Amino acid sequence: MSALEEVLIGECKADAVVQTRIDEIIAGRFACREFCDAPVPRRTIEQILRVARFAPSGANIQPWHVYVLAGAAKYRVSAALLEAHETSSDEHVSEYKYYASDLPDRYLRRRQEFGRLFYGSLGIAQADVEARSYQTAKNYTFFGAPVGLIVTIDRRLEIGSWLDLGMFVQNVMLAAAGRGLQSCPQETFSKYHQILRSLLSIPEEQMVVCGISIGRAKVSTMDRLMPRAEVDEFATFVGFEA
Template sequence: MIETAEQKIVDEVIAARRSIRAFLSKPVEREDIQKILEIAARAPSGTNTQPWKVYVLTGGIKQQLSDEILQAHNNPNNTYKEEYNYYPVQWLSPYLERRRKVGWDLYSLLGLGRENKAGMHAQHGRNYTFFDAPVGLIFTIDRVMQQGSWLDYGMYLQNVMLAAKARGLDTCPQAAFTQYHQIIQKTLNLPDQEMVVCGMSLGYADPSKIENSLVTERDLSMIKFL
């Protein structure tokens, strides 16, 4: 099969997308953010319900949210819990091994050994600064929506990340924010009927940071031709 120019561009953008964990302070133009989110909204959704809602955070409000979550994250008596289970309650193979591998691959790059609990805690806390990205995104969904709408939401999130990558921007989708949905709701004045789905960092990757050299593996054995 002859590869067309369009196929090559799409394939390259998908393959180039990675979760970036260190960003430059270089600002992102509001027009670019607006266009990314407009294009992403072309994602399919059952009966065109479009269940996604996004809050774009920059400047003071982003800093305020980061400060408040970090205060809770660093509190030894932290009791904040996720509102929904992103991960399985019981881990099984091969998912547990994959999770452990990506974690230790990242910590190894950063020089964090298993005994360095404080260092790992601090690195996890960088989620809540949006890894220093100039733009933070918080995604919510109406509580009445069911599992199908969450599938739709995943396609929307992927569109956001690909539209950003096509414009020379990078992202990191972050389920870590779900633990602090109560803080997010209060700080952003979210309506009671909205549930936090995840956060996302958006900006320009810092090429000097070792953590951005991490490339995760993909297992293609799940492909079955029948």
């Protein structure tokens, strides 16, 4: 049984499961960190964004903006971010906080497990600061992907609009996967918002939220590295007893 089938069917072999194309796309998506350099046409990205824009948003305010980078423009951004990462990383900080300072145990354990699995898969010891920094630097080359997105939100909006933005980002990644592409959402771009603001003429009212790398995965098939909690760990069903 493939990893995808296990995700969709689990241990309930007796139950009839209808596997749809969207199920395959959702369960087959992964954060790709190694792309091949096969080009992705502008029209394909336009198609992806045209579909992603149908993400729901409160009062239909559609709080997202996307800067789409390819070719020389992408390389200029990568070069500037790599230089900052190597020479002045401590001088840069994101405008928002991604993780809580004091994570509850359940989430702390998952974060620690991520570190063990991710760096372990790369043969990097968690104590190897230099190797970890080198791996982080690959983010700023968009992991070799031919297209990089920088996603922003208007800083004057509230938390609800961030929920909307998350659904838009997910739509982007699923629309890409539906076209045989993979992606990687990257919060780490937010750290260098000052550099991105200058290079891309991002208005002051826009806050840099993340980047997204898009392209064809270097390896055509990959097993999901990160485990997911079972449904009974995060869902409470009420009223189904009857």
